[in-house]
Amino acid sequence: xxELSRAGLHVSVSDPVxxxxxxxxxxxxxxxxxISLAAGRPYDGFYSVxxxxxxxxxxxxxxxxxxxxxxxxxxxxxxxxxTNGQLGDLIARMLEIDEDIxxxxxxxxxxxxxxxxxxxxxxxxxxxxxDVVLAVEPCYVGLTGAARILGVDVVPVPEAAxxxxxxxVAEVARxxxxxxxxxxxxxxxxxxxxxSGISLxxxxxxxxxxxxxxxxxxxxxxxxxxxxxxxxxPRPALKSLDTDxxxxxxxxxxxxxFPGARVGFLVADQTVVGDEGxxxxxxxxxxxxxSMLTVNxxxxxxxxxxxxxxxxxxxxxxxxxxxxxxxxxxxxxxxAALEEHFPQPERGMRGVRWNVPTGGFxxxxxxxxAADEKLLELSxxxxxxxxxxxxxxxSDGGDHALxxxxxxxxxxxxxxxxxRLSRLVAEHA
Amino acid sequence: xxELSRAGLHVSVSDPVxxxxxxxxxxxxxxxxxISLAAGRPYDGFYSVxxxxxxxxxxxxxxxxxxxxxxxxxxxxxxxxxTNGQLGDLIARMLEIDEDIxxxxxxxxxxxxxxxxxxxxxxxxxxxxxDVVLAVEPCYVGLTGAARILGVDVVPVPEAAxxxxxxxVAEVARxxxxxxxxxxxxxxxxxxxxxSGISLxxxxxxxxxxxxxxxxxxxxxxxxxxxxxxxxxPRPALKSLDTDxxxxxxxxxxxxxFPGARVGFLVADQTVVGDEGxxxxxxxxxxxxxSMLTVNxxxxxxxxxxxxxxxxxxxxxxxxxxxxxxxxxxxxxxxAALEEHFPQPERGMRGVRWNVPTGGFxxxxxxxxAADEKLLELSxxxxxxxxxxxxxxxSDGGDHALxxxxxxxxxxxxxxxxxRLSRLVAEHA
Numbered sequence: 137x138x139e140l141s142r143a144g145l146h147v148s149v150s151d152p153v154x155x156x157x158x159x160x161x162x163x164x165x166x167x168x169x170x171i172s173l174a175a176g177r178p179y180d181g182f183y184s185v186x187x188x189x190x191x192x193x194x195x196x197x198x199x200x201x202x203x204x205x206x207x208x209x210x211x212x213x214x215x216x217x218x219t220n221g222q223l224g225d226l227i228a229r230m231l232e233i234d235e236d237i238x239x240x241x242x243x244x245x246x247x248x249x250x251x252x253x254x255x256x257x258x259x260x261x262x263x264x265x266x267d268v269v270l271a272v273e274p275c276y277v278g279l280t281g282a283a284r285i286l287g288v289d290v291v292p293v294p295e296a297a298x299x300x301x302x303x304x305v306a307e308v309a310r311x312x313x314x315x316x317x318x319x320x321x322x323x324x325x326x327x328x329x330x331x332s333g334i335s336l337x338x339x340x341x342x343x344x345x346x347x348x349x350x351x352x353x354x355x356x357x358x359x360x361x362x363x364x365x366x367x368x369x370p371r372p373a374l375k376s377l378d379t380d381x382x383x384x385x386x387x388x389x390x391x392x393x394f395p396g397a398r399v400g401f402l403v404a405d406q407t408v409v410g411d412e413g414x415x416x417x418x419x420x421x422x423x424x425x426x427s428m429l430t431v432n433x434x435x436x437x438x439x440x441x442x443x444x445x446x447x448x449x450x451x452x453x454x455x456x457x458x459x460x461x462x463x464x465x466x467x468x469x470x471x472a473a474l475e476e477h478f479p480q481p482e483r484g485m486r487g488v489r490w491n492v493p494t495g496g497f498x499x500x501x502x503x504x505x506a507a508d509e510k511l512l513e514l515s516x517x518x519x520x521x522x523x524x525x526x527x528x529x530x531s532d533g534g535d536h537a538l539x540x541x542x543x544x545x546x547x548x549x550x551x552x553x554x555x556r557l558s559r560l561v562a563e564h565a
Numbered sequence: 566x567x568e569l570s571r572a573g574l575h576v577s578v579s580d581p582v583x584x585x586x587x588x589x590x591x592x593x594x595x596x597x598x599x600i601s602l603a604a605g606r607p608y609d610g611f612y613s614v615x616x617x618x619x620x621x622x623x624x625x626x627x628x629x630x631x632x633x634x635x636x637x638x639x640x641x642x643x644x645x646x647x648t649n650g651q652l653g654d655l656i657a658r659m660l661e662i663d664e665d666i667x668x669x670x671x672x673x674x675x676x677x678x679x680x681x682x683x684x685x686x687x688x689x690x691x692x693x694x695x696d697v698v699l700a701v702e703p704c705y706v707g708l709t710g711a712a713r714i715l716g717v718d719v720v721p722v723p724e725a726a727x728x729x730x731x732x733x734v735a736e737v738a739r740x741x742x743x744x745x746x747x748x749x750x751x752x753x754x755x756x757x758x759x760x761s762g763i764s765l766x767x768x769x770x771x772x773x774x775x776x777x778x779x780x781x782x783x784x785x786x787x788x789x790x791x792x793x794x795x796x797x798x799p800r801p802a803l804k805s806l807d808t809d810x811x812x813x814x815x816x817x818x819x820x821x822x823f824p825g826a827r828v829g830f831l832v833a834d835q836t837v838v839g840d841e842g843x844x845x846x847x848x849x850x851x852x853x854x855x856s857m858l859t860v861n862x863x864x865x866x867x868x869x870x871x872x873x874x875x876x877x878x879x880x881x882x883x884x885x886x887x888x889x890x891x892x893x894x895x896x897x898x899x900x901a902a903l904e905e906h907f908p909q910p911e912r913g914m915r916g917v918r919w920n921v922p923t924g925g926f927x928x929x930x931x932x933x934x935a936a937d938e939k940l941l942e943l944s945x946x947x948x949x950x951x952x953x954x955x956x957x958x959x960s961d962g963g964d965h966a967l968x969x970x971x972x973x974x975x976x977x978x979x980x981x982x983x984x985r986l987s988r989l990v991a992e993h994a
Contacts, residue, residue: 137810138809138835140836142837142838142840142845145837146689146690146854150839153857154852158853177644183639185643189618189621192618193618210609210613214614214825215606248677248863251858263573278860285854285857287716395644396864397863398861398862398866406569408570408571408577409568410577416571418569421577425714427586428582428707429711430677430680431678431680431827434828436617436865436869
């Protein structure tokens with residue numbers, strides 16, 4: 137029988153990114169009774185299986201009411217379809233209503249989840265071995281993974297406590313250029329970032345756009361959590377402030393609808409100029425890549441998301457009011473439990489501290505010991521609680537911190553999870 | 566406003582593969598009344614929109630009847646899911662029933678269409694710049710496109726009139742190796758190939774497996790058309806003859822179910838040996854790649870295909886009996902129309918000839934003039950018929966031939982299309 141060498145595979149399960157994610161799943165499988173403050177998945181009590189059919193029906197009705205013949209409706213759902221998808225109009229309307237982002241519907245590409253949107257954006261922009269992408273670090277592993285598939289180098293820009301420092305971006309871009317590389321884009325999650333939970337101020341957002349212009353960078357704005365703020369402060373999307381076409385917007389429906397649809401999107405309204413001066417839309421150029429990756433996004437899945445959009449009048453903010461109060465309560469519960477179970481002055485003496493995100497699913501706790509895979513295993517076995525080592529999100533570093541998630545569980549389980557974590561910390565500090 | 570240079574994009578719409586496919590769509594859009602013998606998509610009269618809901622329901626019932634709690638069913642459909650998908654058992658059973666392929670269900674990975682299966686297989690096997698893939702030429706553009714995304718070189722192995730010559734494979738593999746490259750795999754469509762329509766004899770299949778062993782190649786067996794033979798001759802899947810683990814099987818439901826589901830799969834039951842001697846399944850190693858491309862295949866789409874499998878007792882041969890007679894009739898009609906509208910002795914004098922496939926969707930017509938994009942445009946405008954230049958499927962060559970498809974239209978339209986083609990040929994020969 138053939139035996140292949142793992143060393144001869146491009147990416148294997150022993151790849152650091154894959155290992156990180158597998159380790160979490162594996163350990164969650166081995167300790168099913170442990171409370172998981174590791175899983176960043178959304179709470180799944182908001183929907184039932186029956187909703188799938190209802191949403192599909194709403195979308196089909198929308199098509200029929202729009203005057204499409206039955207044959208055309210059938211073709212849209214069952215045949216090969218337009219590479220960039222069929223939800224461009226609805227998504228463009230949603231972006232205008234919810235985010236004040238005004239873009240032509242042709243600049244929207246529907247993707248097989250936001251993961252595919254990331255890989256398409258990276259593939260389009262990074263054409264040669266010298267093209268690199270900058271990314272805020274700690275960084276979402278999906279971006280690192282997409283770059284890994286393509287062999288694109290990711291250059292980290294360290295995140296400060298108040299969020300990304302635009303001057304640090306400029307500094308890294310200059311350094312990269314001095315080393316003979318071409319920095320093409322900066323990846324960031326401006327709202328309640330994964331993993332750090334940090335949001336950027338409006339002033340930083342505006343300054344980032346200026347730096348992007350000065351450094352000739354595009355910004356890859358990933359915003360899966362923006363709907364879930366603790367307060368109603370405006371957090372303008374970079375894309376809504378972008379008068380210069382610097383931002384490629386990456387969108388997800390995994391948290392606002394549900395992950396099972398595997399529908400995401402990107403907005404690429406930049407102009408591309410060909411050799412002979414012809415002008416096209418970047419989204420249209422990217423369709424060549426999309427067709428070579430997955431042909432087009434499942435129209436059956438698009439129909440489900442289309443139904444959610446139709447039923448909500450194209451406002452995910454409206455559609456997510458019940459989720460918003462659930463997630464707000466969860467985050468407040470987690471932060472309150474941290475205060476309760478890590479009281480002062482012990483906390484300060486032990487060197488335990490955490491950030492206080494203003495929304496989203498995550499917070500980061502600094503601990504006075506290495507929060508590594510070995511400790512995670514012990515935490516699962518002896519204390520019944522799971523968390524994510526922050527080192528999973530660093531190319532190098534993050535050893536003394538852990539990420540807590542509050543999205544998947546009901547509030548009382550979160551509080552109990554934090555209590556268990558405090559026992560682990562008390563024994564190891 | 567930012568302007569990007571097309572030359573700075575990795576793949577653009579001006580890429581040869583993208584151009585080929587776009588040109589066909591574009592010209593079909595401009596001449597909607599032209600009969601398309603170009604489109605290789607399946608006939609879409611077999612299903613209605615209502616079937617989607619029924620299939621999903623059948624799959625959900627299957628899960629519930631299997632004893633899964635409602636919460637678990639909901640999670641399977643609406644949450645993030647297992648990277649390699651949830652249809653492994655059903656697909657493994659289908660492969661055994663329909664193809665005599667016996668593999669563990671863990672070796673099955675469900676993908677976002679067969680296109681993603683191709684890119685995952687290429688990405689796993691081609692790890693460094695010297696790793697190349699061989700492919701039968703003329704070659705399906707999906708494979709060329711997948712390689713293009715990854716920057717993997719494709720080395721053509723010319724197809725002979727009787728199909729692929731295994732000795733030619735060995736010869737190309739040796740030449741590639743002599744040039745310092747590493748041939749990792751050979752891509753082929755053994756049944757009614759796209760674009761050539763050619764099938765391989767059982768003897769050639771067996772010899773190919775021997776050559777794969779001698780040359781240390783894997784075989785990427787792509788079989789979207791195998792169900793649609795004109796006769797009931799056995800055409801054993803390479804994977805069913807594969808006692809040595811040489812074959813990675815690439816599967817599609819686009820023709821046997823419908824394209825809109827965007828569900829395909831691969832079978833990778835090879836053993837992978839790690840640095841410390843640990844042994845894993847190639848499909849499990851590949852899950853790292855899948856997670857970085859699309860996370861997992863839409864469970865909502867998987868549910869539709871799952872329903873088709875459940876309803877048919879996991880036999881696509883059974884489920885496709887009505888399609889089989891439709892496609893058989895279409896291919897016979899096309900071949901008969903060629904005989905009728907290109908009579909001897911003119912045909913021979915003009916140098917017109919075609920191959921006579923024993924099944925599938927395609928045949929190739931040699932013509933005594935360049936069958937290029939310019940002629941295609943003229944053919945659409947003045948003769949009302951579309952076909953595909955064979956040059957689209959060659960790295961170099963194929964200029965005097967065209968591919969005819971007979972899958973999408975009703976038989977009478979196909980006959981009329983061939984009649985129109987004969988007028989074009991008469992004027993240009």
